[in-house]
Amino acid sequence: MTKMADFIDRVKIHIKSGKGGDGHVSFRREKYVANGGPDGGDGGKGGDVIFEVDEGLNTLSDFHYNGKYKAEPGGDGRAKRCSGRSGEDLVVKVPEGTLVREFESGQIIADLSGPNRRVTILKGGRGGSGNMHYATATMQAPKYAQPGKPAKELDVLLELKLIADAGLVGFPNVGKSTFLTKVSAARPKVADYHFTTLSPMPGVVRLDDMTDFVIADIPGLIEGASTGLGLGHDFLRHIDRCRVLVHVVDAASVEGRDPLADIRLINNELARYNADITNKRQIICANKIDLLPEGAEAGIIHEIRALYEPQGIPVFAVSTLTGEGLKSVLYALSDILKETGRETVVYEQEYFPEEGTQAVEDYTVRYDKKQGEYIVEGALIDKMLGYTNIESEKGFVFFQRFLEEHGVNERLQALGIREGDTVRMYGHAFEYLPGVEEI
Ligand SMILES: Nc1nc2c(ncn2[C@@H]2O[C@H](COP(=O)(O)OP(=O)(O)OP(=O)(O)O)[C@@H](O)[C@H]2O)c(=O)[nH]1
């Protein structure tokens, strides 16, 4: 069976954690109890956004560009000391080797490879405390509770870097995909035209001695690939993580190309993309020898060997069509992999969402010139005013602290507010006094 996979290995998505549930304001009501104490329960925690490796996946093609991925908000607290339920976490399944980057800066948040199988990217908001927590000797009927902490959201870029032990590189049509079909159960499309392979595909090779390793078929490269020509850059990125390169070249010159020039060109492109690639171990497969006329074989193969073997690059004469010579290639690869060790490169975290993300602001702050007042509006403020008995001293301090915690004072200061200015929030007008603290 062959399948033409849609090639998507970079995708931008929007992720959002769950908002914390709001704390509840209520009072116990029982027969014969006139004024029951506060019994408003806590809000539940909002769901986290978690990324998890799913071994069954090997592309990002299930993601929609600009798709929105949201965890569930926490439930609000309820009467009778009932807590709201926790919002469900959102678990985003990705193929191994997926990098999660902050979209704007490109900085890495997580690398889902190696030991990193499950990573929490955005935490859900904490649930607010219900009014049952606010009863004190002097304040027996607190009419306020705490709203849940806001959700967090972020644009991220998912990027798949294939993790393979060895990568098949070479010009289009030289037989890379045929190679993979011959040595593994993978079935990339094989056809006699350029750029048949549009997305990298891994295949597992199992040798008789039961060692196994992964070879990846990589789309054809052409001159200029490092600057984006042909299928361009996108695939070069995958080569970064392969430990050995299997350079396939058409030794029979089916398309009239010079195999020696081709090897040089591909190596130049790789070096131009990333100089580190030139340090990778490489082997050359001089392919399509079934098409070489008697005698010619020795000629071209001899030339390639004479040039590359002194540089420590083994050269194998093979036919991926008939399978001739492939076994020695696999054993040579297995030997090299044993020498180089198998740990994969895992990228370090550069961006920390808990510090960098903008909490979803549920309010706006502006200056109304006509009225000469600062206006603070939004669902969060409205809700908090509803909860809080700001006529009481304690409630007022509580409200002040809430404004401070949510950055409202900071925003007012940024607009240039001064002591004595008026701040309007819905029906209430306050005089701005910086630094009203606990009494
Ligand atoms: N005679 C002969 N033909 C081969 C051999 N290997 C591959 N071919 C043919 O060459 C053509 C291209 O083979 P693919 O395996 O699709 O080549 P590719 O390198 O994957 O090509 P792209 O995906 O376009 O980069 C097909 O028609 C194959 O049947 C070989 O060893 N001998």
Ligand SMILES: [Mg+2]
């Ligand atoms: Mg191919």
